[in-house]
Amino acid sequence: MARRGKFDPTLMPRxxxxxxxxxxxxxxxxxxxxxxxxxxxxxxxxWRSPVGEIDIVARRRNTLVFVEVKARGELDTAAEAILPRQxxxxxxxxxxxxxxxxxxxxxxxxFDVVLVAPKSLxxxxxxxxxxxx
Numbered sequence: 001m002a003r004r005g006k007f008d009p010t011l012m013p014r015x016x017x018x019x020x021x022x023x024x025x026x027x028x029x030x031x032x033x034x035x036x037x038x039x040x041x042x043x044x045x046x047w048r049s050p051v052g053e054i055d056i057v058a059r060r061r062n063t064l065v066f067v068e069v070k071a072r073g074e075l076d077t078a079a080e081a082i083l084p085r086q087x088x089x090x091x092x093x094x095x096x097x098x099x100x101x102x103x104x105x106x107x108x109x110x111f112d113v114v115l116v117a118p119k120s121l122x123x124x125x126x127x128x129x130x131x132x133x
Contacts, residue, residue: 028055034121041058064109066094069116075115
């Protein structure tokens with residue numbers, strides 16, 4: 001029979017990390033609701049691949065949209081947080097999505113960003129970047 005170890009508080013995430021995680025989940029929920037209100041259908045949330053994660057995969061008509069959600073205290077600060085290195089990671093994750101979802105290969109593809117900040121409506125930036133960057 002397996003023996004249970006003692007509780008080790010050093011294995012718990014720090015409180016500020018827990019707050020950041022919950023803030024991020026809340027922002028992704030707000031972004032998803034906003035996209036649904038704009039006519040998108042959410043296909044997946046927090047989709048993980050070996051090369052990266054996609055916050056939201058959505059579809060609108062024949063367009064498959066890979067959405068990065070950025071949450072900060074202000075929308076402008078959130079916009080500044082989308083760096084080229086992160087764009088490359090999202091593009092690589094989108095390629096992994098397409099490899100594992102062959103029915104989507106013929107869809108139009110777009111990379112959007114939704115910026116989220118407290119006391120503000122989300123800001124949806126369509127075609128924020130593309131795979132040729």
